[in-house]
Every structure is written in structure tokens, then in C-alpha cells.
Amino acid sequence: MENLIFKDLNLSEEVQKAIAEMGFEEATSIQSKSIPHIMEGKDVIGQAQTGTGKTCAFGIPAIEMLDSNLESIQVLVLCPTRELAIQSAEELKNVSKYKNKVKILPIYGGQPIERQIMALKKRPQIIIGTPGRVMDHMRRHTLKLSNLKMVILDEADEMLNMGFREDIDVILEKVPEEKQTILFSATMPKEILELTTKYQKNPIHIKVAHKELTVPSIEQYYLEVSEGAKLEVLSRLIDTNSIKLSLVFCNTKKRVDELAINLQSRGYSAEALHGDMRQEQRDKVMNRFRKGKFDICIATDVAARGIDVDDVDAVFNYDIPNDEEYYVHRIGRTGRAGRSGKAFTFVTGREIYKLRDIQRYTKSTITLMKPPTYSDVEENKMNSMVESIKKAILDGQYDKYIGYVEKIVNTLNDQNTEENFITSHDVAAALLKLYAAQTGKQILPIKEIDEDSPSLDGEMVRLFINIGRINKIQPRNIVEGIASSTSLPGKLIGAIEIFDNYTFVEVPREYASEVLESMKNYKMKGKKINIEKSRSKKKPKAYKPKS
Numbered sequence: 188m189e190n191l192i193f194k195d196l197n198l199s200e201e202v203q204k205a206i207a208e209m210g211f212e213e214a215t216s217i218q219s220k221s222i223p224h225i226m227e228g229k230d231v232i233g234q235a236q237t238g239t240g241k242t243c244a245f246g247i248p249a250i251e252m253l254d255s256n257l258e259s260i261q262v263l264v265l266c267p268t269r270e271l272a273i274q275s276a277e278e279l280k281n282v283s284k285y286k287n288k289v290k291i292l293p294i295y296g297g298q299p300i301e302r303q304i305m306a307l308k309k310r311p312q313i314i315i316g317t318p319g320r321v322m323d324h325m326r327r328h329t330l331k332l333s334n335l336k337m338v339i340l341d342e343a344d345e346m347l348n349m350g351f352r353e354d355i356d357v358i359l360e361k362v363p364e365e366k367q368t369i370l371f372s373a374t375m376p377k378e379i380l381e382l383t384t385k386y387q388k389n390p391i392h393i394k395v396a397h398k399e400l401t402v403p404s405i406e407q408y409y410l411e412v413s414e415g416a417k418l419e420v421l422s423r424l425i426d427t428n429s430i431k432l433s434l435v436f437c438n439t440k441k442r443v444d445e446l447a448i449n450l451q452s453r454g455y456s457a458e459a460l461h462g463d464m465r466q467e468q469r470d471k472v473m474n475r476f477r478k479g480k481f482d483i484c485i486a487t488d489v490a491a492r493g494i495d496v497d498d499v500d501a502v503f504n505y506d507i508p509n510d511e512e513y514y515v516h517r518i519g520r521t522g523r524a525g526r527s528g529k530a531f532t533f534v535t536g537r538e539i540y541k542l543r544d545i546q547r548y549t550k551s552t553i554t555l556m557k558p559p560t561y562s563d564v565e566e567n568k569m570n571s572m573v574e575s576i577k578k579a580i581l582d583g584q585y586d587k588y589i590g591y592v593e594k595i596v597n598t599l600n601d602q603n604t605e606e607n608f609i610t611s612h613d614v615a616a617a618l619l620k621l622y623a624a625q626t627g628k629q630i631l632p633i634k635e636i637d638e639d640s641p642s643l644d645g646e647m648v649r650l651f652i653n654i655g656r657i658n659k660i661q662p663r664n665i666v667e668g669i670a671s672s673t674s675l676p677g678k679l680i681g682a683i684e685i686f687d688n689y690t691f692v693e694v695p696r697e698y699a700s701e702v703l704e705s706m707k708n709y710k711m712k713g714k715k716i717n718i719e720k721s722r723s724k725k726k727p728k729a730y731k732p733k734s
Contacts, residue, residue, distance in 0.1 A: 191219040192489075197226075201285035202251060206243075209281050210438020212462060212489045215240035215510050216395045222248050225369060230390040232383055233371040236548065239395055240510055241371050245339045246279045249313065252337070255288040258310035259334040263362070265318055265355065267345040269295035273676075274540065275341065276315045280674040284701065289313070292671060294330075296320045302663075304329050306671045318346065318354035325361060332362050338386075343372040343379055352378065359386050405522040407553040409532040409542055414697055415646060416558070417533055418449050421503060423559040424531055425455070425483070427567045430500045432476075435485045436517050438506040446505060447485050457483035461490045488513050494520065504532040511545040531556075572622060647681045648699040649721040652690045658712050660685055665692050665711075672705045673698065691721055 191214045193206050214222065217235040224231050225248035235241050249262045266272045276293035283289040290311035294303045296319055303320075307329050314321070314330065324330035338359065340346065346355060359368075368387045372379050383390055412420050425433065437443045440461040447459035458481050460472050469490060476484045477496050484494065488508065499521045508514045514532075522528025532553065534542050546553050579585060592614050599609040654660055662683045669692070670677040681693030694702050699720070706718050 190214055190216055196222055196247075198247065199251060199286075202247060202282060205282050205284040205286075206247075208284070208439065210442075210487075210506060210509060211243070212487060215244075215512075217241050217393065218244045218247070220393045220395070221245070224391045224393070225249075225367070226251060228252075228367055230368050230387040231370070232375075232387070232390045232392045233369070234373070234375060234392070234394040235371060236373045236395075241341070242275050242278045243282065245341070245369050245371065246275070246282055249337055249339070250279065250283045250286060250289060253286075253289060253312050255286065255312070257312070257334065258288075260312060260314050260330070260332055261334060262313040262337045262339070263321070263332065263335055263358075264313070264315040264339040264341055265321065265346065265358065266315060266341050267317070267349050267351065269293075269297055269317060270540070271342065272315045272317055274537065277537075277674045279313060279315070284704075290672070291315065294320050294324065300324075300327075302667060305667060309671060311671075318351040318358060321358055322354050325358065335362050335366055337367045337369065338362060339369040339371070340382070341371050343370050343382065344374045344376060347376075347378050355382070404528070405518055406527070406529045407518065407532070407551060408530070408556045409534050409553050410556055410558055411539075412533045412535060412558065414535055417505060418446070420533065420558045421505065422450075422453060422455070423564050424501075424503070427559040427563045428501065428529065429567065429571065431482060432479065432496065432499050433483050433501045433503060434491065434494070434499055434517070434520055435483060435503040435505050436491065436508070437485060437487060438509065440487055442506065443485050443487055450483060450485070455483055456481040457485060460484055460486040460494075462487060464490070488516070491517075491520070496520070499528065501529040501531065504530070507532055507534055507538045507541050508545075509541075511548045514545050515549060572619065576619075646696040647693040648696050650692050650694060650699070650702065651719055651721040652692065652711075653688070653717040654711055654714055655686050655688045655690050657687050658714060660690060660712060665690060668706065668709060668711050669694070669702055672709055673701050675702060 193203065193211060193214055196214065198206070217233055217239045218241075221231055221233050221241075221244040225245060233241060233244060235244075245264070249264075253261055264272075264275060266275060272293045272295045276291055279291050283291065290309065291313040292303075292306050292311035292315070294307075294314060294316040296317060300320075300323065303324070304327075307324070316324075321330065325332075340355070346352075368390075370379070370383060370387065370390075410420060421435065424430075435446065435457075437446060440463050443459045443461045447457050450457040458472050458475070460469060460476075464472070472484070473494055475481060476494065484491075485505075486494070502518045502521045504514070504517060508517060518528075518530035521530060532542065542553065592611055595614050596609050596611055603609065652665070662685070665683050666677045666680055669675055669680060675694060675698040679695055679698070681695075682691075683693075684691040703718060703720070706716065709716055709718075
């Protein structure tokens with residue numbers, strides 16, 4: 188079965204829009220085979236490895252099948268680890284970005300249970316949790332599952348390996364009998380088959396074979412780069428590696444267009460290639476790239492299928508791919524016909540986990556490298572110019588210019604009353620400086636990336652909320668409100684300033700729109716809040732509680 192395009196899966200406009208923003212055009216194998224069956228209400232056994240897109244395979248239909256007007260838990264996802272619970276919750280929040288009233292909550296051990304109890308009182312419809320913490324809430328009667336419609340066991344074999352079999356039995360025996368049960372597992376040992384027999388009704392068994400993915404002949408590197416520094420780092424890599432032909436992959440069509448414009452404005456010969464272009468336009472761009480009429484082709488995965496060029500020097504993953512098979516397809520476009528090739532992948536924040544999955548399944552070494560420095564770019568530019576000058580000298584036919592050099596030396600020395608005499612070396616150095624200024628590309632400073640800083644690109648947006656001290660608001664209320672309503676982790680929230688009637692809070696720029704959109708109708712301490720970008724540039728003195 189050929190993989191489906193998401194537009195063919197009969198999804199709502201809101202989910203289609205969110206998926207497009209996430210960079211998904213084509214569904215993976217497990218998604219293509221699972222989503223239609225799940226949306227028909229059937230029980231499904233999905234046999235697939237991590238990294239094949241299984242979170243969206245169950246997450247997309249779960250969100251589409253929700254009754255958003257029903258403020259009770261309708262979907263329960265069980266995961267083996269807190270990391271997977273958090274990661275899955277973030278992905279599902281992205282899928283449901285344009286679906287009003289959909290609330291998703293991860294619950295796991297290691298987080299204060301009181302905070303989770305507060306979040307559960309806000310009536311989420313999807314719970315993603317580890318078995319131990321889910322059981323804990325069930326014992327406390329803080330997790331009410333009487334309206335549950337769907338249970339998903341994610342990485343079921345891993346949960347059994349970690350000793351959660353009894354917990355799973357306790358949970359599944361206490362949920363409503365009439366429900367849809369979805370199970371995903373990389374392997375199908377006897378214990379998993381026992382679970383399916385006990386808790387599923389006529390399940391559809393979907394198996395996706397994980398291909399052996401190896402790419403031994405290509406030098407592979409990754410760079411930890413903040414979102415705001417990607418363009419500059421890409422420019423520097425192209426300049427310092429003397430790359431002639433390169434492919435740059437982005438996850439969305441909008442991203443492709445923006446990057447093409449930005450690179451063109453810096454003087455690079457770059458063109459875009461994506462699915463919104465007519466076939467005639469795409470063919471024209473691909474033919475021009477094959478003939479070397481431009482240097483940098485920026486493309487989405489689907490649009491790049493028709494590119495068959497042997498002498499691509501490097502591939503750049505400007506956005507990390509959503510599936511390791513895409514990674515292999517991307518970087519396999521360099522190093523062809525016995526030539527050497529390089530692949531560079533930009534990684535931001537939690538994407539490091541995706542990179543680890545790629546390394547694991549491709550059985551390849553992807554080496555960490557630091558972004559080239561200003562000095563590296565300057566050195567490379569000068570070396571390139573020196574080579575050009577050497578070639579000009581070897582080619583000859585520069586005799587007529589010697590007279591001009593002599594004239595400059597004589598004129599300057601006649602005007603110079605000091606003992607420092609100008610030589611032809613001085614003139615050559617000055618001309619080289621002018622040449623460098625005229626032929627050089629724009630070089631911008633890159634802010635050092637601090638992994639522990641609240642925002643990876645260091646830019647924060649200040650928001651105004653019309654609720655404050657008189658409403659008994661505390662910083663934890665603000666953090667809980669934002670963290671439970673958006674995909675922004677609480678630890679990334681910046682300064683919180685509380686006053687009598689209002690509050691200021693700083694959030695990373697890349698999350699600002701989501702926070703503003705998701706908290707439009709949010710209630711805090713019983714009051715419907717208004718949240719907007721702060722118009723005040725001056726920071727007033729923050730409220731400090733009286734001791």
C-alpha cells in the first residue's frame with residue numbers, strides 16, 4: 188500500500204491546518220494503515236517501531252473523534268515513561284492547535300500530584316500518563332473515566348518489560364467495557380497477545396516492517412542551533428565548506444518560501460520547490476537545478492522526489508525530518524556516483540530525541556559540530572580569493588594593470604611627507620580588502636546557545652493578563668494555566684510580575700501566538716481572563732508578597 192497524503196484521509200480543516208504547520212504532507216506507513224481503521228471505531232494492533240509516526244497514527248483520530256463539548260476524559264493513553272508522555276502530549280497539542288475546547292494533560296510520576304489534581308479539575312478530555320501515576324489518581328478518585336471512549340497502549344512491550352502488567356490489568360478492568368482499544372508495540376511477545384485477546388474485540392492487526400536503513404558513505408553532522416540562528420548558521424556552513432550545489436530540506440511549504448527569500452536577499456543563488464507550485468513550475472526548477480543554473484534548492488520531502496542530481500555536495504536538514512526514513516531519503520541525495528557527500532542537521536531543544544532515534548535505526552554516527560565562527564568564514568573567503576588571484580596570475584594578461592599600481596605608489600609617495608613609504612605590497616593589500624568587501628556576503632553574529640537558558644533563541648515576549656493580586660493570583664497559577672493550556676513547558680516561562688489588578692508574564696517568542704490563542708477563553712480563579720501582548724515597554728516594579 189502506497190502512503191497516503193493527509194488531504195486524502197478525510198480530516199477536518201482544523202487538523203489539516205495544524206498538520207501542515209507541523210510539516211506533515213505525506214502520512215507514514217503506520218499512519219496510512221491505522222488512521223482509517225481507528226476512525227471507523229475498530230480496535231487496532233499496530234506493530235511499529237519508535238520513529239515511524241505512531242503518535243499521530245493514534246493521536247489524529249483520537250482528536251478527530253472527540254466530543255469537544257463534553258468536558259470529561261474521553262481518551263486515555265498509557266505510556267512507559269514520563270519522557271514519552273510529555274513528548275506525546277506536546278505532539279497531540281500541536282495536532283489540536285486549531286480545535287477549540289480540546290484539552291490534553293500529561294500525568295506522570297516525579298511531578299507534584301497536587302499540581303496534577305488542579306489540572307484535572309479543568310476537565311481535560313485526553314489524558315496521557317504512566318500506569319503508576321494513572322493508578323494513583325484512580326485510587327484518589329481524581330481521575331474519572333466513566334465517559335471514556337478510547338484506550339491506547341503505546342509501546343506496550345516496553346511497559347511489560349518495565350513490570351507494568353499488573354497496573355495495566357487494574358486500569359483496564361476499571362474502565363468502561365464499551366470502548367475502543369488501540370495497542371501499539373514494536374514486538375509481539377506472548378504477553379502482548381494475551382493482552383489483545385483479553386481486552387480487544389476483533390482487532391485489525393497492522394504490521395509495518397522497519398527497513399534496514401544505513402548510509403555509510405556520507406559524512407553526517409548535527410548542530411544544536413536555536414530557531415533564530417538557523418539562517419546565519421546555514422549561510423556560514425555554505426561559505427566555509429565551499430559548497431557549490433546543495434539541497435536544503437524544510438518541513439513546510441511556507442518555511443521553504445521564507446528561506447528562499449532570505450537566502451536570495453543575502454546574495455545566494457537559491458530557489459524554492461514545493462507542492463503548491465504547478466507541475467510545470469516544479470519541472471522547470473528541477474531542470475535548472477540539474478543544469479547548475481542555481482546553487483541551492485530548498486524543498487519539502489514530497490516535492491524533492493523528482494530531483495535526481497549526482498553532484499550535490501551537501502544536504503541540509505534545516506528542519507529535522509519527522510521520520511527516520513525521510514532522513515535517509517534526504518541525505519541519500521548527496522554522495523552519489525562514488526562521490527563524497529556531507530549532511531548537516533539542525534537540532535533545536537527536544538528534537539535531540541528525534542535525532543537519537545534516527546541514529547539508532549540508521550546505525551550511523553552523526554557527529555556534533557559547532558557552528559562556524561566569524562573567523563572561519565573570513566578565513567575561507569580569503570582563501571577563496573587567494574586562489575582566484577593565483578589563477579589570474581597563472582593566466583597572465585595583467586601587464587597593463589602594473590602601470591596603474593606603479594602610478595598609485597608614486598602618487599602616494601609624492602604626497603607622503605613622512606618616512607613611511609608606500610610599496611606595491613600595500614597597494615595589493617588595499618585592493619584585496621576592497622575586493623573582499625565587494626564580493627563578501629553578509630555575516631551576522633550568532634548568539635551563543637545556552638542549553639539551560641529559558642528560551643533557546645533568547646527572545647521573550649511580554650504578555651498582559653487582566654487579573655492580579657486582588658484576585659489572589661500567585662505565580663504558580665500563571666504557570667499552571669499556561670502549561671496546562673499550551674505546549675509550552677512550565678520551565679520555559681520567564682519573569683512573572685503581579686500587581687493589584689493585572690499581571691505581566693514573559694514567554695518565548697516562538698510560543699507567544701499559541702499562548703494568546705489557547706488562553707482566549709481561559710478562566711483563572713473563576714474569572715474569564717483577557718490576555719494580550721503588553722504595550723508597555725517600561726517594566727514596573729514587580730509585586731513581592733509580604734512576608
